[in-house]
Every structure is written in structure tokens, then in C-alpha cells.
Amino acid sequence: MKTAPLQTNSWISTLNSEKFLPIILSALILAQGCSSESPVNSSVNDESKKPRIALIMKSLANDFFASMERGARQHQESNSIRYELICNGIKDESDLGRQVALVDEMVAAGVDAIVIAPADSKALIPAIKHAKQAGVIVVNIDNKLDQEILAKETVTVPFVGPDNRKGAAMVGNYLASKLEKGDEVAILEGKTTAFNGVQRKLGFQDAMNKAEIKVVSSQSADWETNKANTITSSILREHPNLKAVLAANDSMAIGAVAAVKALNRSKQVMVIGFDNIDAVQTLIREGKVLATADQHGEDLATFGIETALDLLAGNLITPADMQTPVDLINQSTLTD
Amino acid sequence: MNMLGTFKPQKQQAGLTAVLILLCGIFGVSSENFLATPTFISIANQIPDLTLVAVGMTFVLVIGGIDLSTGSTLALSSAVFGVLLTEHDWTLFPASIACIATGSLCGLANGFISIKARIPSFIVTLGMLEIARGATKVVTQSQTKYIGSITDPISDPLPVLSVSPAFLVAVFAVIAGQFVLSKTVFGRYCIAVGTNEEAVIMSGVRIAPYQIMAFCVCGALCGIAGLTHAAKLSTADPNAAIGMELSAIAACVIGGTSLMGGRGNVISTFLGVLIISVLQTGLAQLGVSEPMKQVTTGSVIIIAVLSDALRRRWSSNG
Numbered sequence: 001m002k003t004a005p006l007q008t009n010s011w012i013s014t015l016n017s018e019k020f021l022p023i024i025l026s027a028l029i030l031a032q033g034c035s036s037e038s039p040v041n042s043s044v045n046d047e048s049k050k051p052r053i054a055l056i057m058k059s060l061a062n063d064f065f066a067s068m069e070r071g072a073r074q075h076q077e078s079n080s081i082r083y084e085l086i087c088n089g090i091k092d093e094s095d096l097g098r099q100v101a102l103v104d105e106m107v108a109a110g111v112d113a114i115v116i117a118p119a120d121s122k123a124l125i126p127a128i129k130h131a132k133q134a135g136v137i138v139v140n141i142d143n144k145l146d147q148e149i150l151a152k153e154t155v156t157v158p159f160v161g162p163d164n165r166k167g168a169a170m171v172g173n174y175l176a177s178k179l180e181k182g183d184e185v186a187i188l189e190g191k192t193t194a195f196n197g198v199q200r201k202l203g204f205q206d207a208m209n210k211a212e213i214k215v216v217s218s219q220s221a222d223w224e225t226n227k228a229n230t231i232t233s234s235i236l237r238e239h240p241n242l243k244a245v246l247a248a249n250d251s252m253a254i255g256a257v258a259a260v261k262a263l264n265r266s267k268q269v270m271v272i273g274f275d276n277i278d279a280v281q282t283l284i285r286e287g288k289v290l291a292t293a294d295q296h297g298e299d300l301a302t303f304g305i306e307t308a309l310d311l312l313a314g315n316l317i318t319p320a321d322m323q324t325p326v327d328l329i330n331q332s333t334l335t336d
Numbered sequence: 337m338n339m340l341g342t343f344k345p346q347k348q349q350a351g352l353t354a355v356l357i358l359l360c361g362i363f364g365v366s367s368e369n370f371l372a373t374p375t376f377i378s379i380a381n382q383i384p385d386l387t388l389v390a391v392g393m394t395f396v397l398v399i400g401g402i403d404l405s406t407g408s409t410l411a412l413s414s415a416v417f418g419v420l421l422t423e424h425d426w427t428l429f430p431a432s433i434a435c436i437a438t439g440s441l442c443g444l445a446n447g448f449i450s451i452k453a454r455i456p457s458f459i460v461t462l463g464m465l466e467i468a469r470g471a472t473k474v475v476t477q478s479q480t481k482y483i484g485s486i487t488d489p490i491s492d493p494l495p496v497l498s499v500s501p502a503f504l505v506a507v508f509a510v511i512a513g514q515f516v517l518s519k520t521v522f523g524r525y526c527i528a529v530g531t532n533e534e535a536v537i538m539s540g541v542r543i544a545p546y547q548i549m550a551f552c553v554c555g556a557l558c559g560i561a562g563l564t565h566a567a568k569l570s571t572a573d574p575n576a577a578i579g580m581e582l583s584a585i586a587a588c589v590i591g592g593t594s595l596m597g598g599r600g601n602v603i604s605t606f607l608g609v610l611i612i613s614v615l616q617t618g619l620a621q622l623g624v625s626e627p628m629k630q631v632t633t634g635s636v637i638i639i640a641v642l643s644d645a646l647r648r649r650w651s652s653n654g
Contacts, residue, residue: 061574066478092578192626220626225480225573226565233378234620238369251480251573258569262381262491262500263374279482279571286484 071298172207228255363618392554400597413562418572443555530597
């Protein structure tokens with residue numbers, strides 16, 4: 001089976017199926033007759049040349065990117081005069097090769113701009129450089145590209161996204177306000193190769209150091225619920241006085257909550273997460289998770305798209321980084 | 337040819353148990369709180385999913401097949417289970433039946449297609465791996481579903497035993513699986529087909545139903561594993577059990593199951609599961625870094641299989 005990427009606009013999906021090829025071809029010929037536009041843009045309505053923007057995300061099986069995609073599609077629907085959108089994701093977050101290929105494919109498809117959440121902060125840079133050389137505008141969202149390598153390759157890509165370190169420190173500080181000096185806590189890290197994972201870990205550490213709370217264990221659970229469950233169970237047994245688990249994403253927080261519950265330590269151990277997925281909102285309401293951070297995934301792509309549109313329109317001459325908000329979510333913010 | 341004759345499960349199980357005790361000893365010395373009852377209770381409550389999948393995998397490996405779709409089948413079953421409970425207000429019992437039925441259907445499809453069309457199960461189940469994972473994402477709309485306390489009867493520790501009903505189910509599956517494999521007509525034919533398919537056909541046995549049944553058993557056990565997995569985490573996670581098929585194969589192989597078919601023992605597979613789980617728990621309790629965990633786990637798998645192979649070679653020479 002071909003790994004057909006998710007596509008929004010109709011022309012690519014129709015082109016893909018051979019059945020419609022004759023129809024499309026005749027439509028193209030007709031369109032050529034009516035206007036002098038390039039065939040790529042003459043698909044749906046041919047009165048104005050709408051820029052086409054490709055959104056390339058990470059795993060769509062992840063709530064965060066699923067809601068990012070929904071946000072982008074809604075934005076496109078209400079701004080359908082301004083641009084066309086192609087959404088693509090990869091199978092899982094480690095499918096780097098596929099994401100690199102997607103960038104090339106989008107360039108080949110002749111898009112005007114690419115808004116990308118890189119699965120790796122380094123490996124995507126060569127592909128992005130090619131895209132830029134082909135005249136495509138690139139905006140980096142969510143996971144910031146490695147600035148050193150970008151500089152070395154003399155590529156500038158504006159970054160639109162949250163400061164994960166600050167966000168994690170914010171949730172960490174809130175947790176610290178419920179703890180005392182010298183208390184023991186553990187950190188569940190994300191994938192050790194992911195920039196945002198490392199940033200969140202650093203943010204948690206910042207908050208714990210400031211409050212003089214002891215981090216007795218810091219291990220990676222690869223962003224996964226079940227792995228977080230196994231590791232948390234082990235940490236809880238090794239450290240009977242543990243007061244809190246700081247998970248770098250909500251999926252791992254869910255695993256931690258299940259472990260705490262299985263060992264009957266819900267009263268002693270607090271759990272915090274990051275991302276504010278639906279499932280965790282329920283857990284916060286039930287008091288099983290203390291807090292999480294919302295970095296507004298649904299708006300993140302929209303911010304990126306707006307930046308791309310500004311760049312395309314020539315409104316932004318020097319592409320500058322833009323920081324998007326991160327909010328603390330706890331029981332009281334959810335009940336409001 | 338000599339393999340079947342020299343394969344003595346008791347000796348091998350003694351070897352695996354020794355490895356297990358050695359591991360516990362090492363972790364007991366190097367970690368403060370490893371050698372304590374709560375550690376083992378907690379391991380017991382962690383392993384039902386892998387145990388169930390590995391028992392199913394043993395059956396498929398014994399007939400000379402392989403099932404790469406087990407992780408995805410588990411995820412799809414638990415997704416169906418979670419969505420029925422949370423969005424369609426089903427009660428626990430019917431939802432559990434639907435969950436196991438989902439797994440069985442995946443297994444049936446694997447078996448039917450690979451056996452009837454004579455396509456290697458490696459390929460068919462590789463396809464199912466993708467299909468079931470995709471279906472999982474459709475069913476859950478790619479969102480983690482929080483189930484809540486409905487599943488507590490499956491995952492909450494029992495009063496006196498301190499282990500969860502899920503663990504008892506898994507232990508029952510091991511005992512029943514071993515009984516079926518070694519004492520029933522179905523089990524003996526599974527081993528016979530895996531050892532010498534031609535000979536079984538020549539002796540006038542229609543083997544296809546037994547082969548399909550083995551895949552179906554594996555699928556059903558993945559369905560039950562989906563149930564215990566969802567119950568353990570109180571959630572149906574679209575990314576659940578990615579790569580679990582490899583852990584299950586590892587457990588079988590450590591337990592001496594041959595990837596060529598014809599040789600396998602469910603009790604030994606269970607010991608393989610225990611070795612993997614003790615390793616995981618112990619390394620996490622020590623706080624070993626992620627790369628070192630992977631290196632260690634891989635090394636233990638190879639050492640366990642290597643030592644068994646050497647032991648068998650020596651005993652057949654001597």
C-alpha cells in the first residue's frame with residue numbers, strides 16, 4: 001500500500017486516483033483556455049492566485065498534533081479566500097525519513113510555503129535548506145530547529161512557538177508551591193533526542209532547584225504511557241518518600257497516575273504533566289493530576305500559517321521569532 | 337532432526353529460573369528496595385499484557401508462523417473497548433466481550449488469509465500490523481480515551497493475594513496454554529505441523545483448521561491483553577503496545593521456542609516474560625540511562641538464547 005499522505009485540497013487526491021485523471025486533464029485544458037495561469041493553480045477556482053501552504057506535523061496519533069491539524073483546518077475554512085492548505089503528518093514521531101521526504105514532496109508539488117513541526121531539530125535542516133533554495137518560504141513551529149546548524153548552513157527560518165522550558169518551569173513552580181524544601185520528586189523525560197523534551201526537563205529542574213526540592217530520579221519514558229507506568233512503579237518502590245512525579249507530557253502523566261494508584265500512594269504522590277490533552281483534563285478534575293501546561297496546539301499551526309502568509313505578502317521583511325503563550329491548567333482554571 | 341529429541345523443557349526451565357534468580361540477586365545487591373514483596377507484586381501487575389501476547393505468540397511460532405500484528409491488535413481491541421465504555425455507555429462485561437472478539441477477528445483474518453492463500457504469515461501479519469494500527473487511530477480519533485474507574489474490577493489488587501485479577505487471568509492462560517499445547521489433539525497437531533508439515537499432510541490430516549485456529553488463539557489472547565492493558569492504565573491509548581510483538585517474540589525465544597516451528601513451551605515463554613520484566617523493573621529502579629537499558633536488555637536476550645543453545649549442543653554431543 002502506498003503511504004498516501006492526508007490531503008485537504010481536492011486536486012492532489014483526484015490526481016492520485018487514475019480514474020479521475022482524464023477528467024482532471026480535460027479540466028486543466030479547459031482552464032488553460034480560460035486563463036493563462038499555471039496548471040497547478042487552476043484547479044478549483046481560477047479567478048485569483050491563492051498561495052498554497054503545506055503544514056507538516058509530527059505523529060497525528062498524538063492528541064497534540066491531531067488538535068493542531070483541526071485548528072489549522074478550521075482556520076483555512078474561515079480564510080479559504082486567502083490560501084489553500086495541505087496537511088501532512090507522519091506515522092510516529094521517530095519516522096524521520098518520512099518527514100524529510102514530505103518536505104521534498106511538498107516542494108515538488110509546488111507549494112508556496114511550508115509550516116513545519118520538525119520531528120528532529122537537526123535532521124530536517126538539509127531538506128529545509130533545499131526547500132528554501134527552491135524559493136519556498138519555511139516557518140518552523142513547535143520544536144525549534146538547531147540554531148547552530150542553521151547558522152552554519154546560513155539558513156534563517158523564523159520560529160513560531162512556545163518556550164517549553166518556561167512552560168515546564170511554570171508547572172514545576174506551581175507544584176513546588178504544594179511541596180516543602182527537601183522533598184523528593186522524580187522526572188519522566190520525553191525522548192532524549194527531542195529538543196522540546198530536553199527543554200521541558202530543564203524547565204522542571206529549574207523549578208525544583210529554585211525551591212530546593214530534590215530530584216531523586218530522572219528517566220526517559222519515550223513519551224509513552226505504558227513505559228511511564230513501568231518506570232514510575234519502579235521509582236515509587238525505590239523511593240518510598242517520593243512526593244511527586246513530573247512528566248514531560250500528558251501521556252506519560254497518565255501512566256504515572258496508574259502506577260501511583262496501583263501502589264496505593266495517590267494520597268502521597270502528586271503528578272504533573274504537559275500538553276493539556278482531553279484525557280488529562282478529566283484526571284485534573286478528579287484530582288489525580290495536579291496541573292499541566294497548555295501551549296495551545298490548535299493555535300500553534302495557525303500562528304505559523306499567519307506568519308507564512310505575512311512573509312508571502314511581503315509584510316514581514318525580516319523574519320523574526322515569535323513566542324506563543326503557554327498557560328497553566330489546574331483544577332481552578334478548568335472549572336472556570 | 338535431533339532437535340526435538342534433545343529438547344527437554346524441564347532442564348531448560350531450570351536454566352531460565354537460574355537466570356531469573358541471578359538477575360534478582362544482582363538487582364537486590366545494587367538497588368536498595370528491590371528485594372521486597374511490593375516489587376514482585378508490582379511486577380505481577382505489570383506483566384499480564386505481555387504474558388498473554390507471548391502465550392499467543394508461542395502457539396503461532398510453534399506451527400512455524402509468526403504474528404507481527406500482536407501489538408496493533410492489542411491496541412485496536414483496547415481502543416474498541418475504551419470507546420464502547422466511554423462513548424457508547426456499554427457496561428464492563430459486554431465491552432470486554434467486544435474487545436476479545438475484536439482481537440479474535442484480527443487473528444482469524446491473519447490465519448485465514450495466510451493459510452488459505454498460502455502467503456507467508458510474516459507478510460500477512462505485517463499488513464495487519466498497519467491495518468489494525470490505522471483502525472485504532474480511526475476508532476479513537478487519534479485521541480487518548482480516559483476510561484476512569486469502570487475497569488477497576490480487572491486491575492485493582494485483590495484483597496488477600498495483592499495481585500490483580502488480570503494477573504490471575506494471565507497465569508491461567510499460561511497453565512491452560514501449556515495444557516492445550518502438550519495434552520490436546522489441537523496442541524499436538526500444532527507441534528507436528530511445525531515439525532514436519534508434509535508428514536502430517538501425508539498421514540491424512542487436514543491441517544488448515546489447526547493452523548488457522550492457532551492464529552485465532554493468538555488474536556483472542558491479544559484481545560484479552562488489550563483488556564488488561566486498558567484496565568491497567570485506565571485509558572485506551574492509540575499508541576499502545578507499539579513494538580510489543582518484538583518483546584513477545586523475545587520472550588518466546590528466550591523460552592526456547594524455535595522460530596522455525598515445532599518447538600515451544602508456554603511455561604518457558606512465561607519465564608522469558610519474567611526475565612524481561614524483572615530486567616525492565618530492576619534497571620528502572622536503579623535509574624539506569626535509557627541507552628544503557630536498551631544495551632543491557634539486548635545483551636540479556638542474546639546471552640540467554642546463547643547459553644541455551646550451547647547447553648543443548650553439549651548435551652546432544654555427550
